[in-house]
Amino acid sequence: MSKPVIATTSLAGCFGCHMSILDIDERILQLIELVEFNKSPVDDIKTFTKPVDIGIIEGGCCNSENVEVLKSFRKNCKILISLGECAIMGGLPALRNGIPIEECLHEAYIGGPTVGLNKMGIMPNDDELPMLLDKVYPCHEIVKIDYFLPGCPPRADLIWDALVALITGDPMKLPYEVVKFD
Amino acid sequence: MKDTVKQIVEKYSKDKTRLMDILIETQEAFGFISSEAIEVMSVMLNMSKVDVEQTISFYHFFSTKPRGEYAIYLNDSAVAHMFGRQAVKEAFEKETGIRFGEVTPDGKIGLFNTACIGMNDQEPAAIINNKVFTRLTPYRVGEIIRCIRSGCKVDELINESYGDGKNQLPSLRAMVSSNIRRKGMILSDDYVYGTVTSEVLPKMSPEAVIAEIKHSHIRGRGGAGFPTGLKWEFCRRSKGEKHYVICNADEGEPGTFKDRVILTEKPELVFEGMAIAGYAIGGDEGILYLRYEYRYMKEYLEQVLDEMRNKNLLGKNIAGIEGFDFDIRIQFGAGAYVCGEESALLESLEGKRGEPRDKPPFPVEKGYLNQPTIINNVETFATAVRIVQNGGEWFTQFGTEDSTGTKILSISGDCMFPGVYEVNWGFNVNDMLNMVGAYDVQAVQVGGPSGTLIGPDEFNRTLGYSDLSTGGSMIVFGKQRNLLSDVVLNFMEFFIEESCGSCSTCRNMTQVMANKLKKILKGKGVVKDLEDLRSWSKVLQASRCGLGQTAGNPIISSLKNFRHLYEEFIQKEKDFDEGFDLVAAVQDSCKYVGRVPNFHHH
Ligand SMILES: Cc1cc2nc3c(=O)[nH]c(=O)nc-3n(C[C@H](O)[C@H](O)[C@H](O)COP(=O)(O)O)c2cc1C
Ligand code: SF4
Ligand code: SF4
Numbered sequence: 005m006s007k008p009v010i011a012t013t014s015l016a017g018c019f020g021c022h023m024s025i026l027d028i029d030e031r032i033l034q035l036i037e038l039v040e041f042n043k044s045p046v047d048d049i050k051t052f053t054k055p056v057d058i059g060i061i062e063g064g065c066c067n068s069e070n071v072e073v074l075k076s077f078r079k080n081c082k083i084l085i086s087l088g089e090c091a092i093m094g095g096l097p098a099l100r101n102g103i104p105i106e107e108c109l110h111e112a113y114i115g116g117p118t119v120g121l122n123k124m125g126i127m128p129n130d131d132e133l134p135m136l137l138d139k140v141y142p143c144h145e146i147v148k149i150d151y152f153l154p155g156c157p158p159r160a161d162l163i164w165d166a167l168v169a170l171i172t173g174d175p176m177k178l179p180y181e182v183v184k185f186d
Numbered sequence: 187m188k189d190t191v192k193q194i195v196e197k198y199s200k201d202k203t204r205l206m207d208i209l210i211e212t213q214e215a216f217g218f219i220s221s222e223a224i225e226v227m228s229v230m231l232n233m234s235k236v237d238v239e240q241t242i243s244f245y246h247f248f249s250t251k252p253r254g255e256y257a258i259y260l261n262d263s264a265v266a267h268m269f270g271r272q273a274v275k276e277a278f279e280k281e282t283g284i285r286f287g288e289v290t291p292d293g294k295i296g297l298f299n300t301a302c303i304g305m306n307d308q309e310p311a312a313i314i315n316n317k318v319f320t321r322l323t324p325y326r327v328g329e330i331i332r333c334i335r336s337g338c339k340v341d342e343l344i345n346e347s348y349g350d351g352k353n354q355l356p357s358l359r360a361m362v363s364s365n366i367r368r369k370g371m372i373l374s375d376d377y378v379y380g381t382v383t384s385e386v387l388p389k390m391s392p393e394a395v396i397a398e399i400k401h402s403h404i405r406g407r408g409g410a411g412f413p414t415g416l417k418w419e420f421c422r423r424s425k426g427e428k429h430y431v432i433c434n435a436d437e438g439e440p441g442t443f444k445d446r447v448i449l450t451e452k453p454e455l456v457f458e459g460m461a462i463a464g465y466a467i468g469g470d471e472g473i474l475y476l477r478y479e480y481r482y483m484k485e486y487l488e489q490v491l492d493e494m495r496n497k498n499l500l501g502k503n504i505a506g507i508e509g510f511d512f513d514i515r516i517q518f519g520a521g522a523y524v525c526g527e528e529s530a531l532l533e534s535l536e537g538k539r540g541e542p543r544d545k546p547p548f549p550v551e552k553g554y555l556n557q558p559t560i561i562n563n564v565e566t567f568a569t570a571v572r573i574v575q576n577g578g579e580w581f582t583q584f585g586t587e588d589s590t591g592t593k594i595l596s597i598s599g600d601c602m603f604p605g606v607y608e609v610n611w612g613f614n615v616n617d618m619l620n621m622v623g624a625y626d627v628q629a630v631q632v633g634g635p636s637g638t639l640i641g642p643d644e645f646n647r648t649l650g651y652s653d654l655s656t657g658g659s660m661i662v663f664g665k666q667r668n669l670l671s672d673v674v675l676n677f678m679e680f681f682i683e684e685s686c687g688s689c690s691t692c693r694n695m696t697q698v699m700a701n702k703l704k705k706i707l708k709g710k711g712v713v714k715d716l717e718d719l720r721s722w723s724k725v726l727q728a729s730r731c732g733l734g735q736t737a738g739n740p741i742i743s744s745l746k747n748f749r750h751l752y753e754e755f756i757q758k759e760k761d762f763d764e765g766f767d768l769v770a771a772v773q774d775s776c777k778y779v780g781r782v783p784n785f786h787h788h
Contacts, residue, residue: 136775
């Protein structure tokens with residue numbers, strides 16, 4: 005049997021969850037034995053080149069590009085995992101959800117204390133830029149998500165165990181210390 | 187302004203545990219609580235400004251911005267909507283030229299929504315400067331606003347159209363109706379108040395009082411149903427400098443109004459019950475914690491207390507019993523459903539945010555000001571009087587084996603005779619519906635939003651702790667009602683609004699569930715959504731207090747008993763639908779930055 009293929013991406017996240025993937029330490033060598041990486045910041049492959057078995061998503065969706073990437077993951081991956089608080093619930097970026105988008109943009113580009121250089125009060129509105137969504141959405145409100153791994157970031161051991169369980173088909177061990185909600 | 191605030195703080199002896207009273211009087215004096223006022227309080231009470239502010243921000247009736255010379259609070263309960271709230275709301279907006287949540291530019295009138303004000307049998311109702319206006323119509327709204335504009339006082343707005351019973355007394359003069367439709371041992375007029383205190387108590391020891399209460403098997407009438415005798419006994423045994431008796435008159439569960447009626451028609455019975463409890467547990471101080479929505483009763487209830495003091499039914503050596511001292515004061519909430527939860531109520535009584543405490547310790551050990559305290563519902567105290575009068579054995583002949591005595595129900599919704607009914611426990615729902623003149627009934631909400639929604643195939647169930655347990659709220663929904671969008675969603679929004687926010691389960695899962703319900707109602711739901719609702723709701727069990735633990739019930743019980751209503755909206759052919767609309771989601775941001783949405787280029 006060929007090796008299972010994995011893809012990962014970071015949407016509206018801080019890359020902390022990816023750091024946690026790397027945190028499996030020397031087991032990364034074992035992982036490379038077990039799986040093959042496709043589109044992912046880990047190997048810097050930018051586009052899907054073949055069907056993928058497991059897609060791992062860090063971060064929720066704050067703009068139209070996130071939505072597009074997430075949908076392409078859904079299309080190309082058999083299984084999708086929401087990794088971390090941001091993907092599962094929106095996380096820190098979702099703190100803006102209670103504030104009207106106009107106020108957020110004004111604070112970021114015009115009113116905020118650190119925007120001194122933007123003297124002309126320019127709003128980024130180039131057609132090439134992703135469009136901001138009205139709020140930050142958790143991934144499962146955009147596409148179907150199969151599994152959720154909680155934490156900010158989830159412990160490396162949790163990620164490792166989950167991947168091994170998915171690949172081997174064995175039931176997952178969930179010792180108390182491994183599951184964290186923040 | 188500063189001087190007035192100083193006087194208020196001094197009136198309460200600069201006691202920070204009386205912050206609620208101080209804030210209420212300040213809010214009433216100025217229509218809001220200014221930063222100047224907060225400054226004065228924080229200096230005089232020796233607390234930080236944020237400590238004052240955090241209490242202010244917790245309660246709906248406090249505001250740091252002016253609420254208008256006439257602050258109008260229109261009830262937002264499901265039943266108000268059923269009886270024409272929308273038209274009344276629009277009339278208010280049309281007549282004043284402002285929207286709800288705003289104050290007119292001249293500062294004269296403010297319009298606000300508020301959760302159930304305990305008038306479900308006379309909706310739509312509103313509170314204007316502490317006076318209740320019932321059965322509003324768009325025509326009446328026009329009259330009221332014109333009258334306000336021409337300078338009428340609130341009392342003049344009522345037009346002398348007072349309600350029934352004691353609502354007509356000069357000290358009450360309320361438009362509210364008591365609507366008592368069936369009397370039992372509590373509402374009956376054959377008891378002369380004071381009889382037990384002056385004739386029975388002198389012959390009984392405190393222990394004997396507790397023994398009778400225990401023997402009666404009465405359980406608390408506030409909803410949770412804890413055995414009252416045990417509670418009093420635990421409290422009597424707890425050591426402390428002082429023991430307190432607290433009457434829970436927060437009555438915040440939408441659809442309940444029987445405590446209002448008991449306090450209007452039989453306040454003496456409640457106060458006498460509190461005094462008896464004081465005698466039993468060895469406490470000399472009682473507090474009636476009354477919801478702010480019932481502020482219109484303040485003067486009346488204080489007169490009743492005075493009268494009872496004059497008759498030596500309160501005060502020192504009551505009824506000639508040496509050392510039996512007991513007095514009662516009234517303290518108000520300021521709009522927060524969770525303050526009906528007994529430990530949140532204690533926090534509120536101590537002048538703080540009404541956030542429930544961790545338990546144990548229970549209030550009987552460490553309650554008000556950390557002293558042993560019993561907290562009971564209005565009806566529980568009233569019932570205790572009749573138990574001590576006639577004995578616990580007598581009491582057990584009413585009701586059923588596990589639910590003794592009578593229960594006062596607040597019945598509202600689609601029926602001919604909404605109002606208050608005192609029935610023996612063991613009554614079944616069909617009998618109840620016949621009694622209130624309800625036909626073509628689609629569903630009954632038993633026990634308010636935190637209770638259960640049942641359909642006709644369960645109308646043969648009986649009211650009692652072992653079957654349909656209820657604090658007394660019964661709302662009837664006719665066939666014409668849209669249960670999911672008009673009732674279930676309204677209840678969920680109520681819990682979202684009223685969660686104190688301490689537990690992430692209660693703060694978040696209510697939102698998540700309501701959002702899913704909205705998605706289903708938009709026709710975007712799939713079967714999996716129903717499964718999710720059911721299984722996700724379980725995390726609410728981990729919440730600290732009953733509010734969170736029951737906050738999923740509107741959805742859970744309607745999903746269980748009215749699954750077909752959900753299924754009508756469900757897309758059968760899909761196993762997933764995100765319900766997400768990209769075009770709508772980017773609209774506002776694109777408009778603000780000045781660009782045309784473009785979905786085709788990435
Ligand atoms: C969110 C919440 C609201 C409550 N509201 C009330 C109320 O308004 N009145 C009441 O008597 N009990 C209310 N309770 C129940 C009280 O915590 C407490 O059980 C009751 O006052 C005890 O009195 P009882 O034993 O006489 O019923 C509420 C409980 C919760 C969790
Ligand atoms: S969950 Fe935490 S670690 Fe992961 S992307 Fe979000 S903020 Fe970063
Ligand atoms: S369950 Fe809800 S209302 Fe109760 S303490 Fe927790 S957050 Fe507050």
